[in-house]
Amino acid sequence: MICSWKMLPVCLLLAAMCLQGSLLQEAGTRHQRKPFFERFRRLEEQFRRFQEVTLLRLQGIAGNYNISYNIDTRFQYLADQYDTVAAALNVSHAALQEDLGSLKTWMKKLQRRTKKLSTLLSNLTLQTAGHMADLTALRASRNTLQKELESQRETSRSQGTKLEALEQQLKNMLHKEVLASGHHELAVAQRLNQTPQDKLPEAGGSQGQNRRPSPRPPARSSPMCSGQAVTVAFSLPSPVCNVDSMLLFPNASTENLATFGQGFQTGLHELSVCSWVSTHARSLGTILSYATEENDNKLVLHGRNTAALASIHFVIGDPAFQELPVGQLLDGRWHHMCVIWSSIQGKYWFYVDRRLASTGSKFQEGYEIPPGGSLVLGQEQDVVGGGFDPSEAFVGRLAGFAIWNRTLMPGEVSSIAIGKGLPRGTILRLADVSSLNGSIQKVNCTCLEHCL
Numbered sequence: 001m002i003c004s005w006k007m008l009p010v011c012l013l014l015a016a017m018c019l020q021g022s023l024l025q026e027a028g029t030r031h032q033r034k035p036f037f038e039r040f041r042r043l044e045e046q047f048r049r050f051q052e053v054t055l056l057r058l059q060g061i062a063g064n065y066n067i068s069y070n071i072d073t074r075f076q077y078l079a080d081q082y083d084t085v086a087a088a089l090n091v092s093h094a095a096l097q098e099d100l101g102s103l104k105t106w107m108k109k110l111q112r113r114t115k116k117l118s119t120l121l122s123n124l125t126l127q128t129a130g131h132m133a134d135l136t137a138l139r140a141s142r143n144t145l146q147k148e149l150e151s152q153r154e155t156s157r158s159q160g161t162k163l164e165a166l167e168q169q170l171k172n173m174l175h176k177e178v179l180a181s182g183h184h185e186l187a188v189a190q191r192l193n194q195t196p197q198d199k200l201p202e203a204g205g206s207q208g209q210n211r212r213p214s215p216r217p218p219a220r221s222s223p224m225c226s227g228q229a230v231t232v233a234f235s236l237p238s239p240v241c242n243v244d245s246m247l248l249f250p251n252a253s254t255e256n257l258a259t260f261g262q263g264f265q266t267g268l269h270e271l272s273v274c275s276w277v278s279t280h281a282r283s284l285g286t287i288l289s290y291a292t293e294e295n296d297n298k299l300v301l302h303g304r305n306t307a308a309l310a311s312i313h314f315v316i317g318d319p320a321f322q323e324l325p326v327g328q329l330l331d332g333r334w335h336h337m338c339v340i341w342s343s344i345q346g347k348y349w350f351y352v353d354r355r356l357a358s359t360g361s362k363f364q365e366g367y368e369i370p371p372g373g374s375l376v377l378g379q380e381q382d383v384v385g386g387g388f389d390p391s392e393a394f395v396g397r398l399a400g401f402a403i404w405n406r407t408l409m410p411g412e413v414s415s416i417a418i419g420k421g422l423p424r425g426t427i428l429r430l431a432d433v434s435s436l437n438g439s440i441q442k443v444n445c446t447c448l449e450h451c452l
């Protein structure tokens with residue numbers, strides 16, 4: 001038989017079994033021959049033992065072979081597995097190397113950043129310390145300021161009391177003066193027609209020049225209106241003519257206004273504004289306002305029904321203004337008024353019914369009222385040609401309104417007031433009004449009694 005390498009254990013077993021079979025056959029035939037058999041039996045016995053041992057050995061070899069075969073396969077398997085693991089390890093090692101590389105660069109970056117941050121932090125600490133020092137200094141200065149304010153308040157309080165006392169004294173003096181001047185005023189009124197301008201009483205001189213704190217100052221009643229003379233009964237001669245025409249402003253609508261096509265053609269260093277006025281209103285309102293792009297109150301004669309009712313503001317180049325007494329105009333009857341100003345020494349005069357009601361100097365000395373603005377009757381402009389306020393509107397009648405670019409003499413003022421016509425040099429009159437808006441009515445009337 002042919003035994004392949006793999007069948008080797010099986011072959012060995014078969015060989016052993018054949019050998020045993022032939023030995024048993026021989027034992028049966030030679031049973032009688034005792035000594036021989038005896039020897040033969042011993043031999044046989046030995047052989048069987050040898051056979052068993054051999055068989056055992058063969059079996060051991062076969063088992064060992066199986067074990068070694070198994071080990072081989074196992075080894076191969078293990079080797080394969082080792083390769084796989086090694087490859088996997090290689091891959092993971094490579095990945096690890098990569099990770100380590102990026103980790104290193106990241107660490108470097110982090111270090112750099114940390115360095116920067118720490119410098120910044122130290123910088124910040126320094127700056128904070130500086131700010132703290134500043135704050136401390138600021139607190140200290142605030143404290144001193146507070147102390148100063150406190151002392152200032154104290155002084156102003158004491159000055160306030162002094163001022164009050166002074167005001168009381170002044171009031172008393174004024175009262176006495178008013179009582180004393182009753183007769184004097186009568187005499188002045190009689191002399192007024194002959195008084196040349198340069199000898200006018202500077203009664204209001206002490207009033208000086210008021211400064212406007214804001215375009216809309218609060219009501220301010222001054223006890224120092226020395227120019228506001230005691231009322232002396234004045235009646236216009238009848239009839240008063242040469243009036244030309246009259247404008248009726250029926251109500252406080254801001255649509256009621258009269259405008260002149262052109263304002264002033266040249267800059268004004270002197271001016272006189274005169275008009276007959278009749279109103280039942282509580283305040284006079286705005287007679288005229290003259291606004292330019294630069295200043296909406298270049299020349300204004302305005303009162304409002306919420307402020308001091310018995311006075312109007314005579315503004316030239318806001319914020320400069322003078323307060324003029326108009327209480328006697330508010331009785332619904334016709335009165336004649338003239339406002340006269342000169343930039344020379346800033347003198348001004350306010351006449352009511354030929355009488356000087358207020359005067360003063362140093363009011364916009366050297367000032368020029370610029371040309372080219374918008375001149376409006378009856379409304380106060382807050383912007384050129386607009387921004388009207390009904391509380392500042394004029395309600396009533398204006399007759400014979402006119403403006404001169406010079407100062408009128410007292411005689412000229414009187415002659416207008418008694419109806420002898422307008423003196424030379426008017427630059428604007430009611431006839432020059434270019435448009436009437438709202439419900440204004442214009443009436444041609446030569447004599448006042450017909451201006452209704």
Ligand SMILES: *[C@@H]1O[C@H](CO)[C@@H](O)[C@H](O)[C@H]1NC(C)=O
Pocket residue numbers: 062063066070
């Ligand atoms: C040898 O191994 C195979 C498989 O591993 C098994 O089937 C067989 O019985 C084994 N032989 C011996 C003699 O142990």
Ligand SMILES: *[C@@H]1O[C@H](CO)[C@@H](O)[C@H](O)[C@H]1NC(C)=O
Pocket residue numbers: 086087090094
């Ligand atoms: C592991 O990788 C290196 C290169 O990265 C290569 O030379 C080596 O042969 C690889 N080993 C195995 C077991 O894949």
Ligand SMILES: *[C@@H]1O[C@H](CO)[C@@H](O)[C@H](O)[C@H]1NC(C)=O
Pocket residue numbers: 119120123
């Ligand atoms: C620290 O602050 C100073 C000015 O206070 C500045 O000039 C300097 O550049 C700053 N340094 C850093 C690292 O920011």
Ligand SMILES: *[C@@H]1O[C@H](CO)[C@@H](O)[C@H](O)[C@H]1NC(C)=O
Pocket residue numbers: 250251252253254439
């Ligand atoms: C003023 O009068 C006009 C005409 O009579 C009237 O249309 C208008 O509503 C009045 N406006 C006011 C504010 O009284």
Ligand SMILES: *[C@@H]1O[C@H](CO)[C@@H](O)[C@H](O)[C@H]1NC(C)=O
Pocket residue numbers: 265405406427
């Ligand atoms: C007043 O106006 C008239 C006409 O515009 C002019 O001829 C005259 O020179 C002006 N007078 C003054 C003092 O400006």
Ligand SMILES: *[C@@H]1O[C@H](CO)[C@@H](O)[C@H](O)[C@H]1NC(C)=O
Pocket residue numbers: 255385386435436437438
């Ligand atoms: C006055 O009326 C005229 C038209 O009659 C108009 O063009 C102008 O805008 C009005 N002005 C105002 C301020 O209302």
Ligand SMILES: *[C@@H]1O[C@H](CO)[C@@H](O)[C@H](O)[C@H]1NC(C)=O
Pocket residue numbers: 444
């Ligand atoms: C008023 O007088 C002017 C001229 O002085 C004239 O043109 C106008 O028509 C008159 N108006 C009335 C209502 O009489």
